[in-house]
Amino acid sequence: MVVSSAPGKLILLGEHAVVFGQPAIALAISLRLRCSASPSARHTVNGQPLSDKFHPYIHAAIGRFWDGEPLSLDISSDLPSGSGLGSSAAVTVAVLGAIDRMRSDSTESSVAERAFEVESIVQGRASPVDTSTCTHGRGIFIDRSRGDRFLWEIRRDTRKWFIHHCEAPEMGMVVGYTGVNAHTGPLVAKVKRFVDRSSFGRELIEEIGQIAVEGRGRLVADDRVGLGRLMNRNQKLLAVLGVSSPELEKLIDASLPHSYGAKLTGAGGGGSMIALTDEPQKVCGAITRRGGTPFVVRTGVEGLKAEEV
Numbered sequence: 001m002v003v004s005s006a007p008g009k010l011i012l013l014g015e016h017a018v019v020f021g022q023p024a025i026a027l028a029i030s031l032r033l034r035c036s037a038s039p040s041a042r043h044t045v046n047g048q049p050l051s052d053k054f055h056p057y058i059h060a061a062i063g064r065f066w067d068g069e070p071l072s073l074d075i076s077s078d079l080p081s082g083s084g085l086g087s088s089a090a091v092t093v094a095v096l097g098a099i100d101r102m103r104s105d106s107t108e109s110s111v112a113e114r115a116f117e118v119e120s121i122v123q124g125r126a127s128p129v130d131t132s133t134c135t136h137g138r139g140i141f142i143d144r145s146r147g148d149r150f151l152w153e154i155r156r157d158t159r160k161w162f163i164h165h166c167e168a169p170e171m172g173m174v175v176g177y178t179g180v181n182a183h184t185g186p187l188v189a190k191v192k193r194f195v196d197r198s199s200f201g202r203e204l205i206e207e208i209g210q211i212a213v214e215g216r217g218r219l220v221a222d223d224r225v226g227l228g229r230l231m232n233r234n235q236k237l238l239a240v241l242g243v244s245s246p247e248l249e250k251l252i253d254a255s256l257p258h259s260y261g262a263k264l265t266g267a268g269g270g271g272s273m274i275a276l277t278d279e280p281q282k283v284c285g286a287i288t289r290r291g292g293t294p295f296v297v298r299t300g301v302e303g304l305k306a307e308e309v
Contacts, residue, residue, distance in 0.1 A: 001038040003307040004097035007031065008079045009086040009133040010175065010265045010274050010297070012219070012227075013234050014142070014212035016191050016241060018127040021159045022209025024142045025216060026133040027168055029175075030298040031078035031085060034307060035094035037102060040072035057092045060118045066099050073098070080293075083177050084266025088184070089130035092118045097304045109152040111135050111304060112163070116154055123185040125192060128154040132163045137303025139166035141216050168300050169222045172277050175295040176255065176287040178247035180270025187243055187267040194241065204237050211237075228260025228276050235263035243268030247292075254286040 007028040014024025043050035045058055050073075052059040058073065073095065079087040092115045100106030115131035133140050136151060141164045146153070149165040195201040211230050218227040235252060238244055248264045248271075255262040255275035262275040273292075277283045284294035 001036055001309050002098050002101040003034060003036040003309055004094050004101060004304060005032045005034040005307050006090040006093040006097065006134045006304045007137055007301050008033070008090055009130055010173070010272075010299075011129060012265075012274075013215040013230060014129075014208055015264075015266060015268070016188070016238065016243060017205045017208035017212070018129050018142055018161070019125060019188055019191070020195065020205050021144055021161065022205055023144065023212040023216075024127070024129050024209075025139065025166060025212055025219065026129050026142075027139045027299040028133055028137040028301045028303060029085065029173070030301050031295065033075065033077040033079055033087065033090040033094050035091070035098045036074045036309075037071050037095075037098040040070045042070045043073075045073045046075055056122045057088050057118055058095050060121045061092055061095045061114075062099075064118065064121070065096060065114055068099075068102070071099070080177055081181060084182065084264070084268070084271030085175065086130045086134055086266070088122070089115065089119065089134045093131060093134040093304050097306075101306060108135055108304070112152060113154055116156075120156060123188065125188050126184070128161050128163065133303075135304050136163070136165070138300045139168040139219075140164060141166040143213075166216065166219070168219050171224070171299055172280050173297050173299055174255070174275045174277055174280050174283040174287070175265070175297055176251040176273045176275065176292040177295065178245070178251060178270050178272065178292055180245065180247050182267055182270035184267040187269045191241055191243060201241070204241055208234060208237050224260045224276060231261030231263045231276060232256075238264060238268060245270055248273050250290045251287050251292045254290045255283045258282040258286060
């Protein structure tokens with residue numbers, strides 16, 4: 001038996017725009033997903049037959065990248081499904097990490113590339129931000145060109161992303177989960193339709209990318225006031241794109257009096273929001289009173305790793 005784990009992630013700045021090749025910043029968080037793998041008579045997940053319907057990411061990963069004997073996979077996770085915290089990326093990365101350990105053949109860049117391919121198969125259109133963050137851990141900055149602290153490049157059709165390590169100070173971050181399970185694929189498709197048909201939509205995407213570029217400098221300088229302002233601006237643009245929701249707005253509004261900034265994280269439509277704060281307990285209380293589920297998380301944690309059996 002082998003066991004691997006991968007962290008969840010939050011997108012600090014740049015979601016949706018990154019699908020179109022714009023810059024983005026993402027941070028690994030202290031909620032993790034674990035996958036154990038061992039030989040079996042047939043492919044199973046937590047004792048149930050492996051199914052494209054119920055385990056689409058695992059099914060795609062095994063079907064595309066495993067040609068050995070059937071496997072029994074056991075998955076345990078701290079990450080709520082559909083929460084915008086990278087549960088699909090984490091399970092994909094952890095499964096690929098586990099099967100690579102069984103073959104004793106793995107590199108960080110290879111896992112990130114294959115995990116992105118799996119997400120693209122399942123979602124139809126995706127960006128490598130989630131899978132690269134869950135693989136590398138700590139923080140990443142995705143840009144349109146190669147720069148300092150370059151890690152790897154990922155291409156898809158006419159798009160390409162350059163993945164960089166991003167230094168980030170340890171920050172007080174609270175995640176507020178709405179309880180609404182939001183599927184990434186339809187939201188990404190919705191934004192694509194808007195952007196394809198509207199020059200205004202394209203301008204919004206470009207402005208979100210510019211915010212991410214400025215945010216990298218604010219993050220490295222540990223300028224939390226400036227970073228919070230950028231988070232708030234990013235949220236307004238995401239709302240105009242149509243990916244926020246009443247549940248998200250309610251939790252964001254409740255968090256702002258105790259935060260530098262707050263915004264949705266991930267695809268939107270539900271899922272989770274994040275608040276940058278020095279008063280996490282006050283933010284947790286505000287989120288709870290508005291019907292959300294808060295998590296205080298640590299940022300900058302380790303990426304894909306082998307676990308002791």
